[in-house]
Amino acid sequence: MPTFTYGTRAHTIAFLGRTYTWPFVLADLRTPLLGADFLAHHGLLVDVALQHLLDTETCLSCSLARGPRAPTICSILPHHRYTSLLQEFPNIFHPELHQVAGATPKNGVFHHIETKDPPTHAKFRRLPPKLLQETKTMFKEMEKMGICKKAVSLWSSPLHMVKKADNTWRPVVTTSA
Structure with missing residues (x-):
C-alpha cells in the first residue's frame, strides 16, 4: 500500500x-x-x-x-511482509565478520585510498605493559577476523586506547594533520 x-x-x-x-x-x-x-x-x-x-x-x-x-x-x-525474505537471506543483513585474512570479501567490495601528499610524522606513544598486551590480543583477534592486517607504512598514526563505559578498551587512531 x-x-x-x-x-x-x-x-x-x-x-x-x-x-x-x-x-x-x-x-x-x-x-x-x-x-x-x-x-x-x-x-x-x-x-x-x-x-x-x-x-x-x-x-x-x-x-x-x-x-x-x-x-x-x-x-x-x-x-x-518482508520478514520471511529477511529470514531466508540472513547473511545479507548480518554479515559474518570472521573471514579468512587475504580472501576476497564476500560482498566483492574493495576499498582503495589514493594518497597524493607526503605523510606527516607523529611520535608513537608508549602504552602501559598490561594495556599493551591487551591491545596486541585485540589486534590479533581482528587480524583473524580479516578486519585488519599487519603493515609497515609511512602513513601509520599514533594509537590511543580509550576506556569505554563497560571498562573495556577501544583503539582510536588519530592523524597528526
Whole structure:
C-alpha cells in the first residue's frame, strides 16, 4: 500500500532535556516516525534491544512506552511482509565478520585510498605493559577476523586506547594533520 506525503513542516519536539527542530515530512501514517536522518543530525543513537534512544550530547536516554498502541523501535516488525525474505537471506543483513585474512570479501567490495601528499610524522606513544598486551590480543583477534592486517607504512598514526563505559578498551587512531 502506498504512503501518501503532503510536503514538509518545520516542527520542534522536546525530550531528553533538549529541543529538536526538524523539517518533518507530513505523511498519511498511523504512527509518527523519526527517521535516521533526524536521529543522525541530532546525535541520537538507537538501542533496539533495550528500546531506548540515547542523546550523545547530554548522555541522557529515554525508553519507549510498551503496549499494543505504543510506538516501538525495531529494524522490522515481526509480521511485516518482508520478514520471511529477511529470514531466508540472513547473511545479507548480518554479515559474518570472521573471514579468512587475504580472501576476497564476500560482498566483492574493495576499498582503495589514493594518497597524493607526503605523510606527516607523529611520535608513537608508549602504552602501559598490561594495556599493551591487551591491545596486541585485540589486534590479533581482528587480524583473524580479516578486519585488519599487519603493515609497515609511512602513513601509520599514533594509537590511543580509550576506556569505554563497560571498562573495556577501544583503539582510536588519530592523524597528526
